[in-house]
Each structure stands twice: as structure tokens, then as C-alpha cells.
Amino acid sequence: MGPLAPNEIISENTNFLLAFFIGIAFGWVLESSGFSSSRKLAGIFYGYDAVVLKVFFTGAITCMLGLLFMSLFGWVDLDLIYVNPTYLTSAIIGGVVMGAGFIMGGFCPGTSFCGAAIGKIDGMVFVAGLFLGVYGFAFTYPLWEKMYMAKYLGEPKVSEKLGMSDGLFGLLMILAAIGMFMVAEWAERKFPREEY
Amino acid sequence: MSNNTTNERSRRYLNPYLGGVLLGLVLLAANFVSGRGLGASGAVKSVVATTIEAVDKDASETMPFMKEYAGSHSGSPIKSWLVFEMLGVLVGGFLSGAVAGRLKLKVEHSPKITSRRRLIFALAGGTLFGFGSQLGRGCTSGSALSGMGVLSLGGFVTMMAIFGTAFALAYFFRKLWI
Numbered sequence: 001m002g003p004l005a006p007n008e009i010i011s012e013n014t015n016f017l018l019a020f021f022i023g024i025a026f027g028w029v030l031e032s033s034g035f036s037s038s039r040k041l042a043g044i045f046y047g048y049d050a051v052v053l054k055v056f057f058t059g060a061i062t063c064m065l066g067l068l069f070m071s072l073f074g075w076v077d078l079d080l081i082y083v084n085p086t087y088l089t090s091a092i093i094g095g096v097v098m099g100a101g102f103i104m105g106g107f108c109p110g111t112s113f114c115g116a117a118i119g120k121i122d123g124m125v126f127v128a129g130l131f132l133g134v135y136g137f138a139f140t141y142p143l144w145e146k147m148y149m150a151k152y153l154g155e156p157k158v159s160e161k162l163g164m165s166d167g168l169f170g171l172l173m174i175l176a177a178i179g180m181f182m183v184a185e186w187a188e189r190k191f192p193r194e195e196y
Numbered sequence: 197m198s199n200n201t202t203n204e205r206s207r208r209y210l211n212p213y214l215g216g217v218l219l220g221l222v223l224l225a226a227n228f229v230s231g232r233g234l235g236a237s238g239a240v241k242s243v244v245a246t247t248i249e250a251v252d253k254d255a256s257e258t259m260p261f262m263k264e265y266a267g268s269h270s271g272s273p274i275k276s277w278l279v280f281e282m283l284g285v286l287v288g289g290f291l292s293g294a295v296a297g298r299l300k301l302k303v304e305h306s307p308k309i310t311s312r313r314r315l316i317f318a319l320a321g322g323t324l325f326g327f328g329s330q331l332g333r334g335c336t337s338g339s340a341l342s343g344m345g346v347l348s349l350g351g352f353v354t355m356m357a358i359f360g361t362a363f364a365l366a367y368f369f370r371k372l373w374i
Contacts, residue, residue, distance in 0.1 A: 004231075005231055020281065026222050026285050029210075029219045030288075042373040058216020059220040067224065085350060098324070098358045100361055103321075104321035105321015105325060118299050122318040126321060130322045133329070134329070138259070153349065
């Protein structure tokens, strides 16, 4: 049955229309969780607000479990679900550059659009920066191409790499998340916070 | 009094675990409908590719970045799933902010720094994030969150690199936030 678009159950245009509605839900959830505020987002790095960690990991786990169950029920063909390819070098270096951008700018791309949508000028400026960065990459791409393509590992799942089933890895991830949530709750009590 | 205001304000945000479950369901819906997860920087990339093509018609043959882009995307670059999704994000974010009474034109910053300083760092941070998201084939949404949702090794690596670096640098930028 699913995924709908790759199985040609819905047309390309319907897929785009649903993208818009899924985007509305995405923006709504991000904003109402407080992700339109850079000071709330940056809180995770100082312990005073761990909303990023809680929402992010709960979200990833919910999706992971949802896909596992839907595949068990035969509702979705996991072979047709896109698994991000792994280019080890650029995944690490790109992540490091993004991490620096995160602590300086206080947003990531999705959250900056949310901030901009409710009138945060710092969010709008961050979005302008995103465009500058992407243009910068586009025009200097030949300089990075080698690094960009280095250490291609295919589309491995982390569970495969660790030699365990998706289900077992999922269970370990849930236990790890619970551990992190407990640390996060402790940190939020320890470090003072204001609401923004 | 100030305690009351704080409680009232914090009540306006969703419980983060509930927010996480809802976010996961949205991500699940994206995968069920399109076979791919969510994204944000990919929409910026599509707009950038569209403008480059509009200025230079031959760019898709002469410019390596555009060649690479065309190889992974068919059709007009602006007509991409992520562009429609991000337009939705703007609408959804605006609606949520409107319902909660958070619509306000302002620069949010720590009282210890000026608006100007905040904006300079927002621009610098955005630029780095934009650049890094291209190198890392996606940002916190497309690479880290969506990648983790489908157990992609690259997603976990990128997530650890983003958060690890931000934690490692937090001390040096603490004046911006605390």
C-alpha cells in the first residue's frame, strides 16, 4: 500500500498538495513546541531548556516505531522508503559546520522559518544567511566536490552496521532516550530558566 | 506575580513529549505519502538552483553544482516536494503563533547583548548552517531527524556531529545566550 507516491497510488500533483498540508502540520508542531524561539533552542547547550532533545528524540523514535509497525502490518513497503545515503566524510564535516552555525545563530533551517513566520527578525536574518550559505556552496562546489563524494558507504542502516535487528536497535534507542530525558529533566531543575 | 506569568506562558507551549510524538507522526505521514522524510534546507537549495537557472540558462551544463542537482532532481527545480512543504511550514508556524498570541515583530536576544550583535550572529550562523547543510546532504530535519527516523547511519553521524559541535563550542558563545 504505502508509500503512496512511489507506488503511484496518488499523482505527482496530489503528492505536492499533501506536501503543503504536511508542511502546515510540521510548522504548527515546531512552533507550538517553542521551536520558533532561538533562546529556547539554544537552551539545550547550557542545560536550562532541553525542549530540543525531548521533541527531537521523541519524534525520531515515534517515526521509527511507526514505520516498523506499519511494515509489520503490511501497510508500508520499507524497501520503497528513502534511506539517506552515507558519505562519511561530508556527513561529519557538514555536521560540524552546521553545529557551529547552530550555536552562533540559535536556529536550524526549519526552526528559522518558523521563527520568521511569527515575526522574529533574527529568524528572518538567519534565513537570509541560509541562502547566502547555499549560494556560497553552489559557486564553490568544485573546491569541495572531492570531500563531498568521499567515503561513500551506500545506504546502510545503523542497525545493520551494528549487526542487530531494527527492533532491537529501536529498543536500545528508546532506553537511551529515556536515560537522556532523565538527565535533561535534572538539568532543567538545576539551571535557572526564563520563558521567552 | 512573575511566577504566574511564567506559568501562563509555559502552558502555551505544548508538552515537549507530546510535541515529539506529534512531530514523529508528521514525519511518519511524510514517509507514508512521499516515501521520504521531512526537510528544510532542501527547499532553500531548490530556490537557489531555480534562481541560478533563471540567470544563466546554461548553468545546468556548465556549473558542476547544477549538474549534481539536476542528477538527483528531475523537472523544474522550484517544483519540488520540499518547496511545497516549506511553504506549509510558514503557514503552520504562523497559524500556531497566531492562536497562541505570539505574533510579534521583534529581535529575540539575551539582555546581555544588543539586537545588532544578535543579528550579526544570526546571519553568520545561518550562512554556516546553509553551507554545512549542502555539504552534509541535509540539515537537522532532512539529515538528522528524518535520517534517524529511518535508521540511516548517515543520519545518526550527522546528528552527533551537529549536536556534538554545538556542545563543544557552547562555552565560547555563552554570552550570546546566558
